[in-house]
Amino acid sequence: MLKNSEFIDKLRSSGLRPTKQRLKICEVLFNRDKTFHFTINDLAKNISEQLNEKISLATVYNTVHAFKNKGYLKEISINSDKSYFDTNITNHHHFFDEDSNELIDCDEDVIENLNIKKNITGKKINSVEVLIKVASDNQNQN
Amino acid sequence: MLKNSEFIDKLRSSGLRPTKQRLKICEVLFNRDKTFHFTINDLAKNISEQLNEKISLATVYNTVHAFKNKGYLKEISINSDKSYFDTNITNHHHFFDEDSNELIDCDEDVIENLNIKKNITGKKINSVEVLIKVASDNQNQN
DNA sequence: ATATAAATTATAATTATTCTAAACTGTTGA
DNA sequence: TCAACAGTTTAGAATAATTATAATTTATAT
Numbered sequence: 001m002l003k004n005s006e007f008i009d010k011l012r013s014s015g016l017r018p019t020k021q022r023l024k025i026c027e028v029l030f031n032r033d034k035t036f037h038f039t040i041n042d043l044a045k046n047i048s049e050q051l052n053e054k055i056s057l058a059t060v061y062n063t064v065h066a067f068k069n070k071g072y073l074k075e076i077s078i079n080s081d082k083s084y085f086d087t088n089i090t091n092h093h094h095f096f097d098e099d100s101n102e103l104i105d106c107d108e109d110v111i112e113n114l115n116i117k118k119n120i121t122g123k124k125i126n127s128v129e130v131l132i133k134v135a136s137d138n139q140n141q142n
Numbered sequence: 143m144l145k146n147s148e149f150i151d152k153l154r155s156s157g158l159r160p161t162k163q164r165l166k167i168c169e170v171l172f173n174r175d176k177t178f179h180f181t182i183n184d185l186a187k188n189i190s191e192q193l194n195e196k197i198s199l200a201t202v203y204n205t206v207h208a209f210k211n212k213g214y215l216k217e218i219s220i221n222s223d224k225s226y227f228d229t230n231i232t233n234h235h236h237f238f239d240e241d242s243n244e245l246i247d248c249d250e251d252v253i254e255n256l257n258i259k260k261n262i263t264g265k266k267i268n269s270v271e272v273l274i275k276v277a278s279d280n281q282n283q284n
Numbered sequence: 285a286t287a288t289a290a291a292t293t294a295t296a297a298t299t300a301t302t303c304t305a306a307a308c309t310g311t312t313g314a
Numbered sequence: 315t316c317a318a319c320a321g322t323t324t325a326g327a328a329t330a331a332t333t334a335t336a337a338t339t340t341a342t343a344t
Contacts (some may be wrong), residue, residue: 017310017321040157040300045298061301071275077221078246079331082343095262104262116274117256120237120246123276130272134256134265159341161291182331199294203332205291223301224331 001031014070021055029073035088037076037103040064043085076103078127093130106109106132144175156212163197167205171215177230179245182206185227187253218245219271235272248274 007020007026011023016022028046029036038046044060064085067073076084078096085104086094093106119125149168150160158164170188171178180188186202206227209215218226220238226245228236235248253272261267 019309019322021323059303059323062322075221077219079219079225081219082206082271095265097262097265098268099265107260110258110260112257112259113255114272117254118249118252119274120239122238122279123239123241124279126240126275126277128272128274130256130270132261132270132330133268134262135268137264137266159290161340163292200294200333201292 002026004108008140010072014064016031016070024051024055025067029067029087032087035086035105037084037086037094037105039082039084041082076131078103078131093132095132095134098133098135106130144168152214158208158212163201164205166193166197167202167209171209171229177228177247179226179228179247181224181226183224219273220245234271235274237274237276240275240277248272274277 004023006029007023008121011018011022013024024047025043026045028050040057040060043064044055044057047060049056064073068075068085071089074086074089076094078084080101086103088105092108093111095104096102096104097104114128114130116125116128144164149165149172153164153168166189167185170185170192182199182202184238185206187197189197189202202270206215210217210227213231216228216231218236220226222243228245230247234250235253237246237248238244239246256270256272258267258270
């Protein structure tokens with residue numbers, strides 16, 4: 001459980017003003033035991049459940065993007081109509097449950113020896129993401 | 143270079159009527175030497191360049207989804223405002239060039255021994271996709 | 285040929301996201 | 315302390331991809 005002053009320091013140190021909206025969003029995102037996988041909509045709902053004044057949707061978008069750019073959030077590649085974010089910024093991979101549209105972290109021992117042996121000339125690798133799509137065993141796939 | 147009659151057979155055999163729109167789309171998608179990575183917009187533009195009568199955008203969407211459901215196309219996971227599709231339906235992975243928003247197939251020898259050792263209980267694995275995001279070496283990442 | 289189901293179409297509707305411009309707030313330094 | 319300025323928030327409009335609708339057209343089986 002992080003203190004408010006810790007969030008203030010963190011934001012200031014990365015050049016973001018610690019506004020009350022951002023502090024609230026920090027609290028919702030980072031005061032958790034487990035990784036939080038969310039869409040903007042999940043986050044907005046989560047905030048409004050915990051708060052009587054509302055935070056504008058535009059601010060939620062702005063803040064999530066600011067946090068992503070500062071490296072406090074990761075965006076996860078899923079071909080979907082929405083973007084997914086992850087509070088776990090360590091190098092790790094995901095299952096995506098197509099039944100529930102839910103992301104699940106892969107434990108380290110799920111993927112063995114992932115090793116990229118070549119790269120495109122003149123480019124640097126920014127990220128390597130593995131996405132394992134799963135669905136209920138008895139589901140009709142048509 | 144596949145013949146029209148081959149596309150007709152293929153469509154019929156999967157329960158899709160071989161309409162002239164679908165045949166034209168088959169031609170654009172599958173009469174190629176190399177894998178085609180595309181967005182709906184890419185495809186629509188490609189069609190309209192080759193055709194004097196137009197195919198409705200709704201039909202392009204319908205057809206791409208039908209082909210995907212029949213397994214003639216793969217959808218690639220990228221967090222982007224658009225969906226990307228691939229005519230290469232074999233098991234393979236991708237680079238995504240963030241400078242140009244372009245997908246590039248990974249050769250088989252790029253990723254070594256990708257091995258999924260565990261799965262979510264009660265689910266079956268539908269796909270495993272690796273996406274390697276790259277960008278120009280000297281690019282500012284903020 | 286004709287009936288029927290499937291497909292196409294233009295257009296409207298929906299949804300996620302970004303933009304805009306005005307109001308507000310945090311911070312700096314006189 | 316407080317004025318000024320840049321950074322932030324905000325509601326709502328704008329944009330863009332995609333899906334839905336409902337009428338028309340087409341493929342095919344009889």
